[in-house]
Amino acid sequence: MKMSKLFVQTLREYPSDAEVVSHKLLVRAGYIRKLTSGVYNYLPLMWRVLKKIENIVREEMDNAGAQELLMPFVQPKELWEESGRWEVYGKELMRLKDRHDRGMCLGPTHEEVITSVARDGLKSYKQLPVNLYQIQSKFRDEVRPRFGLLRGREFIMKDAYSFATSQEELDKEYKNMWNAYTRIFKRCGLDTKPVQSDSGAIGGSVSHEFMVITDTDAGENDVFYCNDCDYSANSNHAISNLPDAVIDGKDYFKETKILDTPNTHSIDELSTFLNIPSTLILKSLVYIVDKKPVIALIRADKTVEETKLLNAVGGLEIRIATSEEIAELMGNHGFNTVPGFIGPKGFDDVPVIADLTVKDMKNYVVGINQTDKHLVGANHSDLNRELNYVDIRLVERGELCPQCGKPLNVTRGIEVGNIFQLGTKYSKPMNAVYLDQNGKAQPYIMGCYGIGISRTAAAAVEAHYDEAGIKWPVAIAPYHVVVVPVNIKDELQMSVAEKIYEDLRNKGVEVVLDDRDERAGVKFKDADLIGFPFRITVGKTITEGLVEYKIRETGELLSFKPEEAVEKVVEAVKAVI
């Protein structure tokens, strides 16, 4: 490709609306342009990168025995009603109506469609197990798209779905995909860490996310991990053991009684007022799960992890209650109190979930739904109800590894892939069955496996860049090498550059010849910004028969004869293919 004809516009300045490195660089280097919020044009350079990643994914998926197909981007409402997700998926599902007023949606994921495909085509146990995948644009109407390609509304995803006749078969395929993913990200030049995670709206039980570890804001997930063993988990799923703490208030409270605690609206104010550690306070929080209130109890020095709470009550959508909703709940139960003094007593028709930290608390402090009062020296018997104990606690740095007991670390991660065991979550409600050896209908045991193709590209930039621009891993770079004649009017320089360009092309290397009538500085800046892994510069030293060979990743500069430089690039490219 000749640089003079390459469709790319590099910018001198960063776009004003970009926050994270990958977004800034991809726009500035001419890879993407925003069309509307969370929706981007993939310009020719970007598209080459995406196709490279797609092809690595294809090769590894095919090698792992999966088969590629392509399902529609627009899906009918009826299928989503069958699975029950039309009602519960929320606003992220982009709903439409066609001219006949028929409900449709843009595919945010394809469990429903693939299940319908499978039940039409997979009738016998003899056909199973099977793994089907596609690579396609998805649309999720995100509350708040941001970070460029890292959290767009439209994005490219590889989604695979497996169908098995038993848990053992599913386990085997799960491991198979695990191994394929490990190879895929490695080939893309990315270090990833598989972490345990919650299975979220997709559903199912076992799941892992493949995270690119990054210390920046671009990592939207907190990952807890142990240096001493292999434990690692997303914060929405992590568990830990707690160091010892004061949880019996017998030294502070001689008797159980109601105490005036004026203006203690926060835990800090309350523990200061009573002069007790916050570990002796039982905190009561009101959440709204699927439009209904739920009360969560937790030791006050700890934080509720909403996803865990959501799973504990079997809901789909959770948020903290607003003060209006709390007032309404109080009014309905005959209380007139404000946040800060809420307690679990007196809400017999409201589900109450107690964190495991609550279980062993004794002689503690708890709200009793009277403003400016708390019950002190309280015990579970004073709450007048059976407590249902579930782990709903957010793990914090320094708590102890559940496997080996050493302190846990936390870091940020970008989720580039995930694997789920779905079981029969979709096959059962959608009546997707095969006949087993006995001629009996059985629902498929399903798994699903996703990779964010466009997010992987952005994550690669997050992991490989410097002040000058992108440093693409060779395997996913849009082109392998740029050949730069310093002065295109110098006939010797230009003829050697063209010869190198032709030689590289003939050897299957993807090469750009920077034939623009620009000064050297402009070409070098663009080469660094765009991120070609290698650069061959033909300048003055060509009179001595030498060209310059530069490695973008390391900044290493070498001097070679033209044919040696060609050989160097060919070797480097072969090493990754």
Added chain:
RNA sequence: CGGGAUGUAGCGCAGCUUGGUAGCGCACUUCGCUUGGGACGAAGGGGUCGCACGUUCAAAUCGUGUCAUCCCGACCA
């Protein structure tokens, strides 16, 4: 959904307070000059100032509404 901000040329911005018919840098076109880290000079092309309504002789500028974009918060009672 709440809170904050911003919409002026492809990109980055000024002008708005104090209304008078739009400007700078980059990019783009042409010519000259230059050619190893985003040169220089000259001459050009490109904008219904997000949109609508209003105030006014006159609106990028003032008012109302609306749309869009970005940031923050989505939490501890």
